[in-house]
Amino acid sequence: MKKILKSNWVLLLIIGLAIFMRYWQITALPGGLFPDEAANGLDINRMFQGEIQPFYERGNGREALFFYFLAAAVALFGRGPWQHHIISGGFGVVAVLVTYFLAKRMFGKRVALLATFFMAVGSYAVTISRTAFRANTVPLFATLTLLFLVKFFQTEDKKTKYWSAAWSGLFFSLGFYTYTSFRMMVPLLIGFGFLLFFGNRAKARGLFQTYTKYKIVFAAAFLLGFSWLGIYFIQHPGSIVGRAGQVSVFNPELNKGDVIGTTIEVSKATILSFFTDGDLNWRHNVSGHPLLSPFLSPFFAGALILFTVSLFILLKQVWHQNIKSQTVFQALIACWFWLMLVPEVTTAEGIPHGLRLIGVMPAIFILTAFGVNWVWEKFTSHKPLHWPQYYFATLFLLVVFMYNFALYFVVAAGSADYYYAFRSDLTDVSNYLNARNLKTRTYLSLDKFSVQTTDYLTTEKNQPYILVDPAHTFEIELKRGDQVVFTMSTLFDRIKFLEYHPHVKLIREDRNQFGEIIMLVYEQI
Numbered sequence: 001m002k003k004i005l006k007s008n009w010v011l012l013l014i015i016g017l018a019i020f021m022r023y024w025q026i027t028a029l030p031g032g033l034f035p036d037e038a039a040n041g042l043d044i045n046r047m048f049q050g051e052i053q054p055f056y057e058r059g060n061g062r063e064a065l066f067f068y069f070l071a072a073a074v075a076l077f078g079r080g081p082w083q084h085h086i087i088s089g090g091f092g093v094v095a096v097l098v099t100y101f102l103a104k105r106m107f108g109k110r111v112a113l114l115a116t117f118f119m120a121v122g123s124y125a126v127t128i129s130r131t132a133f134r135a136n137t138v139p140l141f142a143t144l145t146l147l148f149l150v151k152f153f154q155t156e157d158k159k160t161k162y163w164s165a166a167w168s169g170l171f172f173s174l175g176f177y178t179y180t181s182f183r184m185m186v187p188l189l190i191g192f193g194f195l196l197f198f199g200n201r202a203k204a205r206g207l208f209q210t211y212t213k214y215k216i217v218f219a220a221a222f223l224l225g226f227s228w229l230g231i232y233f234i235q236h237p238g239s240i241v242g243r244a245g246q247v248s249v250f251n252p253e254l255n256k257g258d259v260i261g262t263t264i265e266v267s268k269a270t271i272l273s274f275f276t277d278g279d280l281n282w283r284h285n286v287s288g289h290p291l292l293s294p295f296l297s298p299f300f301a302g303a304l305i306l307f308t309v310s311l312f313i314l315l316k317q318v319w320h321q322n323i324k325s326q327t328v329f330q331a332l333i334a335c336w337f338w339l340m341l342v343p344e345v346t347t348a349e350g351i352p353h354g355l356r357l358i359g360v361m362p363a364i365f366i367l368t369a370f371g372v373n374w375v376w377e378k379f380t381s382h383k384p385l386h387w388p389q390y391y392f393a394t395l396f397l398l399v400v401f402m403y404n405f406a407l408y409f410v411v412a413a414g415s416a417d418y419y420y421a422f423r424s425d426l427t428d429v430s431n432y433l434n435a436r437n438l439k440t441r442t443y444l445s446l447d448k449f450s451v452q453t454t455d456y457l458t459t460e461k462n463q464p465y466i467l468v469d470p471a472h473t474f475e476i477e478l479k480r481g482d483q484v485v486f487t488m489s490t491l492f493d494r495i496k497f498l499e500y501h502p503h504v505k506l507i508r509e510d511r512n513q514f515g516e517i518i519m520l521v522y523e524q525i
Contacts, residue, residue, distance in 0.1 A: 010113055011100060017401070018096040018120035021408070022089035022129045026082050029413055030130060032424030033081040033453050034283060037132040041079060041456035044071045054177060054229040061239045063229070065177035066091075066134035079457055081427060084132035092129025095140040096120050099362045102147040105154060106329040107370055114369035115362075117397065123407040124278070124291040124354060125361055131283045131422075138182050139361045141175035142340075144168075145185060146332070152214070162217055169218035173225030181343040181359045188339050192332060199318035267345045273352035274300065274364065282421035284354030286407045291354065292364065293403050295396070299371030300364060307334035307367060337363040416514040423453055425488040425518035428510055430457035432485065432519065439464040441482050445473040445490040445497075474500040478524035483507070486520045494520060 033041070036059065043056040044067055056062050066087070073083045096119050104112035119125050128136060148168035152161055172189070175182040200207055233240050269277070275297045279285035292300055310330035317323045340359035347356060380389060412418045429444070433454065436442055444454065444465040455463055465485070468476055470493040473484065478501060486494045498504070501524070508521035 011116065014100075014113065014116045014120050015093065015097055017117070018093045021121055021126045021405070022092050023086070025409070025413075026085055026089065026130070029409070030085065030283075030422040030424070031081065031419055032422035032427045033084060033132070033457065034422045035426075035450050035452040037081075037084055037422075038453040038456040040067055040070055040132065040134070041074070041084065041459075042452060043067055044074055045456070045459055047071050048075075054232050055236070055239060057236075057239065063134060063177045063179060065174060066137050070132070079459060081132075081422070081424075085130055088132045088136040089129050091136045091140055092125065095136075095143060095362065096125075098140060098143045098147060099365065102143050102150065102362070103366050103369065105147070105150050106333070107366070107373075111366070111369045111373045114372055115366045118296060118368050118400070119362065119365040121401050121404045122292070122365065123286050123289065123404045124284075125365075126404065126408050127283075127285055127412070128354060128358060128361075133179075133283075133355060135179040135181070135355050135358045137178035138175070138359050141171050141178055142182060142185055142336075142359060143362045144171040145175060145189075146336070149189075150329075161214055165214045165218040166221040169221030170225045173222045176226060176229055179358070181340065181356060184339045184342055184359060188332075188335055191335065192328075195314065195318050196323070196328070199321055199323045202321055262348050263345065266348055266351050267341075269351045270341060270344050270357070273354075273357070277352070279350075279352050279354035281350065281354065282412065282415070282418045286412050287415070287417065289407060289411075291352075291357070292368065293400060293407075295400050295403060296368045296372070299375065300368040301371075303367040303371035303374070304334070304337065307331065307370075308338075311335060333363050333366055336360070337367065416512070416516060419512060419514075420488065423450060423488075424512065426450065426453040427457065429485060429487050429519050430454045432508070432510075432521070433458050433465050434461050436483070437461050437464045438483075439466065441479075442466065443468050443473070443476055443482065443484045445470045445484060445486050445493055447489065450487070450489060473497045478504070480524050482524045484522045486522075488516070488518050491517060491520065494522075497522075 039059050040062070043058055043062070043064070046056070047067065048071070054064050056064055056067070069087045069090075070084055073087050077083045096116055099119055100112045100116040102112075103115045145168055148164045148171065152164035152168060155161055155164065172185065175185060197204065197207070273279060274291050275294075276290055278288060278290045280287050285291060290297060307330040310327050311334050314323070314327045314331040317327055337360050340363065341357070343359065344351070344353055344356040347353065376393065430453065433442065433444070434457070439462070442465045444451070444467050446454065446467060447470060448467075451467055454465070458464060468484075470490040473486075473490070473493050474497045476484070478484070484497065484504070486497075501522070503525055504522040505525050506520060507523045508519070509517060510519040512518050
């Protein structure tokens with residue numbers, strides 16, 4: 001054990017950084033539970049009532065794997081924002097670790113350590129990992145699927161091959177329980193499987209016989225994992241597509257009659273999001289900042305070009321039946337990146353959209369690490385290493401860390417918009433409603449989307465309030481002692497309410513750390 005720790009101390013340090021970046025101040029950052037996150041909690045409530053399903057229809061349909069991990073956290077720690085965010089953070093940490101093992105098998109230990117470090121501290125990866133969306137499971141299961149497939153082809157031991165085939169098939173099946181974008185793994189695996197087979201067509205019969213048992217193991221493991229969801233989709237075929245059709249570039253309401261032009265604009269915005277203008281949504285990214293820091297994006301760009309060229313080189317090698325493993329790995333990462341862009345570039349809402357891009361995350365950090373390592377090797381190849389060179393490398397990594405740390409823990413944490421993006425006011429409101437616990441005498445002015453948070457966080461008190469439409473709050477008839485609660489999103493509606501109810505009294509006003517009003521409570525006197 002001591003020997004293992006000594007030889008892997010750098011990796012352990014990086015994983016420690018990944019844990020730190022995802023869990024430090026987790027009870028305060030983010031400070032609220034966005035309604036979409038709370039919707040997951042409402043389905044958890046259904047789980048606790050015995051409705052065990054692989055897919056839940058709320059919000060245009062949601063794959064359920066992530067929810068079962070959330071349910072475990074809620075069962076242990078109760079309902080609240082941090083109970084959800086620790087689960088997404090956990091998936092983020094494990095994805096960082098698995099990325100190391102995949103990158104190491106493909107490109108060596110140094111590239112693996114760099115990729116792991118960049119993913120551990122990257123502000124985009126950190127922000128997503130601290131947001132309780134089921135999409136956080138995609139990077140992990142996509143990477144696990146590829147890891148065991150690569151291991152399968154690299155090992156000569158039959159027992160290891162069987163286990164690798166089984167694990168890759170199982171993780172591939174579980175990926176379909178994560179998020180819609182994972183489905184792009186299907187053309188990735190089929191496409192590369194065909195290329196490898198065609199590139200060895202001269203010995204196709206022997207390979208077919210050799211790999212038949214392994215393919216059966218892979219298929220059996222896949223069917224074992226996928227059957228529950230597959231049966232559900234057979235019974236509910238409309239759930240297969242879900243919201244994808246609503247946000248598609250082919251939707252006339254979004255493309256304004258110009259599908260090609262819209263697709264070009266979306267593609268341009270998507271590529272630029274890695275270099276200049278990133279996702280504006282605070283739940284997906286530090287708003288407006290590029291998904292990669294400016295210290296890393298040039299290395300990413302160079303490696304992406306190189307790996308994309310490798311894809312065409314692979315096609316040539318396949319034709320001549322002279323496949324090189326390094327070319328396969330580079331082309332695989334390039335295809336992984338380009339295919340995982342499809343869920344983004346085929347939609348035309350909220351672009352760039354960090355959540356739909358989440359499947360590219362391991363690929364972009366592996367690409368970046370390869371680019372950095374390539375430059376380092378060129379930099380040090382013509383003369384022996386000296387301490388100043390190591391100091392320069394250490395300084396570079398330190399700057400990358402400090403930049404990303406500052407983006408999240410200074411820029412995001414210091415922004416009022418960040419807290420509102422997670423509707424932190426609704427947590428305060430829910431705490432008040434739970435403490436009052438008087439349903440027939442308490443009115444909550446809130447829209448039907450946002451109320452998912454208060455519905456969930458007040459579950460144990462059976463939602464102790466009467467929901468009223470914000471625009472019609474002024475119409476309610478109050479008796480003495482009745483209370484009306486306004487949130488940040490409905491403060492404007494209180495103006496008309498006060499005109500029609502001159503005898504109410506403001507009994508509570510809560511403000512956040514920025515001095516903004518987050519809750520007002522009026523009582524009829």
